[in-house]
Amino acid sequence: MDNIDILDSKVKDIINTKGELENKIEVLEIKVKEYNEIIKSLEDKNRLYKDELKNVLVELENVIKDLDV
Numbered sequence: 001m002d003n004i005d006i007l008d009s010k011v012k013d014i015i016n017t018k019g020e021l022e023n024k025i026e027v028l029e030i031k032v033k034e035y036n037e038i039i040k041s042l043e044d045k046n047r048l049y050k051d052e053l054k055n056v057l058v059e060l061e062n063v064i065k066d067l068d069v
Helices: 003-067
Strands: none
Touching: none
């Protein structure tokens, strides 16, 4: 093997490695997008539950006031 063959082999290895890394990055970007959507959904549910709990506590407070406790 001469120097050109060695360099050619190294370039091919680097190109293959670059392609593999780009594929992994694409997969990670998809996962990040999925997780962001899940986080947004959980934040929305949390906000909804928080509002619902607040309403229930207000109702409970009103019932207690009505009972003169």
